[in-house]
Amino acid sequence: MFRSISINLILAIKNLHTHKIRTLLSILGIAFGTLSLVIVSNITEMMKKKVSIEAEKYGKNLIIVSAGTSLTPGRGRTVFLPSKTLKESDAMEVKNSIPYVIDVSPSFSKTFPMRYKESRVSANAIGISPNYNKLRNINIYLGRYFTESEFENNEKKVILGYKIYENLFGKEDPIGKYVLLFRAPLEVVGVLEPMGVDLTGNDQDNQVLIPYSTMIRRILNVDYITSFYVQVADYNNLNEAKEEINKLLILRHKILSGQRSDFFVRAITDLVSIKDEATILVNDLGNTASILSYSIGGLGILAIMMMTVAERKREIGIRRACGATKKDIITQFLLEALFLTISGSGFGILISVVVTLLISHYALYPLAFSITSIFISIVLSFFLGLFAGIYPAKKASDVDPIEALY
Amino acid sequence: MENTPIIELKNLKKSFFIGNREIEVLKGIDLKIYKNESIAIIGQSGSGKTTLMNIIGCMDKATSGTYLFKGKDITTFSDDELSEIRNESIGFVFQQFHLIPYINALENVMLPTIYSKKPLDSVKQKAISLLTDLGMKDRLYNKPTQLSGGQQQRVAIARALINDPEIILADEPTGALDTKTSSEIMDILVSLNEKGKTLIIITHEVEVAERCKKNIRISDGKII
């Protein structure tokens, strides 16, 4: 059995070899169907991976509550009106009354001019609470994070983002030096590693971190915050927690129904939704293209198989004279059809792997393959091969050997 | 069992239907062929020689009558059972050679082994040695179109021998060859008979018929 299958395959390949162009054309449909199926799935997979990497980089299971109202005046534009109504007590209440929440971290951010000697930059200063480094992922490049007492005593200390450090200090050691934030002198205790733009669109290399209480009591003297982070214990409770926070703050801020709220709540997963319109469109197009190509490809192989059976009646007669049963003939032509569809699919997978590598390389996506879609395309091409092969194979087995030989 | 015929036909008839019209081509054939005989079946064109050979070769079934193969009644054998007999016991040689065009001589010779139920080893070695014996050592990897008619017929004979059949059935094996090549092919077939094969040849040619030990003449569907 195995021997006859392998010999039949070798013979099939030799026969296909004599019709190179025809063979290539016949598998193109299947190849293209596989290509679009696998590529689209790979892209989705890469996007998912990118999102999870980004989300992981940002912080674990986070919800961001920001002060302000977002308006959508039309044409997809979003306008953001800041408000001064979000308080530290809102954050504390969220921590105390919502069960999924394990920690909160209030912060205040504002852009200031910053100076060291003759160098000036504009920096996004963020007042952070002590647990900030537990919620957000930050890595120290030089120096250290703030100490407990620096937080408690509202000390005038600062950690610089990487670009700020480069622009102000160049190659000079910044630790222990004083920079001016607006008019306040701050001692540099650390520098952050380069981190790039985060999910909310903030350039983390262009920010400086200051103890939260220093920021709001000693530098600004305000009684509100601009945002707070909420960490949820379980990723799966992210959306429920978001709803609860929304409800709680609507109550606390006495927002009436129909009224715009003066805060907004986003889960980390909202920031990087992969289900945007473009992705959906690409997905739909890809799937339509692959269904179409698979159908056309299947019919193409059916046609080629009918042709090959008609052309090879004499061969069928010879094989029957040599002892082939009808079943042997059916097996032979089914194998040929399967070989065509599966090699078409293999060809498509090969190209899609190359294209995926290129996309990953040039679009800077993390490399990911959808094993499921590769598996599906192989199974699909197998059944397509059976479908396209069974009728021609039956026809072949019905060829009258005597008629074919004389 | 020395006197059990390898092939025994009893009152064998074969009719074809063209539309509603029945044409009786074989009108009651009685024939015994013994092991290691060499028989030429001769007769006029249209007398039913090929029809008879197709039935002997298990490619076709008789309309009525009995066919005993090695003493066993195979008249009602299924298609699969007849295929097995063709594969194991009968080697065909055709006037038109009937080689598969897209594979080489060696692969053509090995073809019947695909369908063999017997465990086989060194099929390739055997095919090479068969072709070598027939003077085709230098043509193993040629495609049929790269071979002369005589060479193609040698390949076909090697193919007929690969599964060690008892019987060689040849329908006009020299019909498409010139006189010199014809006699070479006949030398080969006669020598196979001398080595123990039962040889059945259908022919028009007196030269061919003369080289067989026994001649059977068919006329109008009957042996005379």
Ligand SMILES: Nc1ncnc2c1ncn2[C@@H]1O[C@H](COP(=O)(O)OP(=O)(O)OP(=O)(O)O)[C@@H](O)[C@H]1O
């Ligand atoms: N499949 C068929 N359908 C109808 N008639 C057939 C069929 N096969 C053979 N015949 C007829 O049967 C008769 C015998 O044919 P057959 O081929 O056996 O003759 P033959 O003796 O081999 O002749 P030749 O020497 O020309 O090869 C012919 O009249 C032929 O027309």
Ligand SMILES: [Mg+2]
């Ligand atoms: Mg004939």
